[in-house]
Amino acid sequence: MPQSGNSREGLRFRIVLRPGIAIGPGKADLLEAIGETASLTAAAARFGMSYKRCWTLVRELNRAFATPLVETAKGGTGGGGAARLTPLGRKVLARYREMQRDAEAAIAAGIADLRRDLRQD
Numbered sequence: 001m002p003q004s005g006n007s008r009e010g011l012r013f014r015i016v017l018r019p020g021i022a023i024g025p026g027k028a029d030l031l032e033a034i035g036e037t038a039s040l041t042a043a044a045a046r047f048g049m050s051y052k053r054c055w056t057l058v059r060e061l062n063r064a065f066a067t068p069l070v071e072t073a074k075g076g077t078g079g080g081g082a083a084r085l086t087p088l089g090r091k092v093l094a095r096y097r098e099m100q101r102d103a104e105a106a107i108a109a110g111i112a113d114l115r116r117d118l119r120q121d
Helices: 025-037 040-046 051-064 087-116
Strands: 015-018 021-023 070-076 079-085
Touching: 021 025, 025 040, 025 051, 025 079, 025 087, 040 051, 040 079, 051 070, 079 087
Parallel strands: none
Antiparallel strands: 015 021, 070 079
16 A cells, blocks of 8 residues: 555654665565565555566665565466565565664654644644
8 A cells, every 4th residue: 555755653764875775664665565475466566566666676675785685486387476585685674674663762752742732633
């Protein structure tokens, strides 16, 4: 399901590792979905994303790191294919989620303070 930047309360955590190379909630969610479904098609469908867009993001991630984060394999006679996170893919996802949790915890009091000042509608 697509999400806009302001549809969810709280922190939207995005890391620019180098100019042109970033990982944020969208790519992390996509990696997580690939890990859970073992399929680019199924992972893309979770977010209403085209297979082409999914494959573009996977290629972008794979090219950015020393070794691929996602490995794919062609399917059998019926077509389709398989995808899986590599050990580095699992590490990158786990580290991103850890940093995301740490950042959310670090700003929780500040968010609560700012919310107290919101207009009550």
